[in-house]
Amino acid sequence: MTSSFYQGVSCTVRALQSADILQLYPQPEVGAALAAYRPAYLHQAHPVQDWMQRLQWLEQLDPPVEREALVLHRHSHTPLGFLALSAMDFHNAKAEVSVAFFRGQGSRAALEAVHWLLDAAFIRFSFEKLVFCVSPHNTGAVQFLAGLGIAQEAVLRQELRGADGQRMDLWRYALLRPEWLNSPARARLQRLVPLNPLLPATET
Numbered sequence: 001m002t003s004s005f006y007q008g009v010s011c012t013v014r015a016l017q018s019a020d021i022l023q024l025y026p027q028p029e030v031g032a033a034l035a036a037y038r039p040a041y042l043h044q045a046h047p048v049q050d051w052m053q054r055l056q057w058l059e060q061l062d063p064p065v066e067r068e069a070l071v072l073h074r075h076s077h078t079p080l081g082f083l084a085l086s087a088m089d090f091h092n093a094k095a096e097v098s099v100a101f102f103r104g105q106g107s108r109a110a111l112e113a114v115h116w117l118l119d120a121a122f123i124r125f126s127f128e129k130l131v132f133c134v135s136p137h138n139t140g141a142v143q144f145l146a147g148l149g150i151a152q153e154a155v156l157r158q159e160l161r162g163a164d165g166q167r168m169d170l171w172r173y174a175l176l177r178p179e180w181l182n183s184p185a186r187a188r189l190q191r192l193v194p195l196n197p198l199l200p201a202t203e204t
Contacts, residue, residue: 006116008074008196011109013083013116016068018052024079063090071113073104080104083117087131094129095121105140112193118148118186119195122177130180132173135160142171148185150175 005014058066066086072079081101088095097117101110121127132150134141150173159170180186 008112010074011113012072012074013069013113016070018055020070021051064088073109080109083113085121093127095127096131108193111189115189115193116195118180122180128177130175134171136169136171145173149183
């Protein structure tokens with residue numbers, strides 16, 4: 001994702017900015033979403049200023065290693081959630097995907113944003129593999145990945161330490177470029193939430 005944004009029928013996706021963090025983070029529902037999305041940035045452990053400085057530092061790296069975006073409702077401009085590509089490895093053509101919606105989960109806007117993210121990652125940025133790491137307890141995310149036809153490829157045992165000090169497993173899912181471009185899930189999204197033109201016609 002670059003500083004340019006995607007403006008779709010129901011959502012706008014643009015680069016996350018420092019001002020967004022100051023505006024959004026104090027809201028309790030956003031704080032809860034961020035705890036899952038970026039556990040290292042729990043408010044109790046790190047001030048918001050740290051995250052702002054981190055964003056500025058990441059923007060200076062070339063090639064990029066991580067890009068974060070804010071999803072907004074197209075007409076109301078209400079912030080809905082975050083998207084990110086991290087651990088961006090251009091040599092091996094792979095990256096890790098993070099998605100966190102603190103409102104509008106399952107809405108047309110959220111589906112369009114995810115559709116854009118996956119198409120952009122595989123087509124515009126030419127990644128060949130996307131990785132998704134999910135807590136086994138996050139049943140909504142597990143069901144969402146299954147609905148997109150994204151396969152589990154590993155169980156990362158005792159990968160994370162919770163707030164209570166107990167360690168927990170993490171499930172790793174992966175999606176390959178040919179799997180997505182030819183998938184029934186992508187065809188379904190193209191019918192439900194078609195993207196505004198942004199990709200070469202030969203890639204669609």
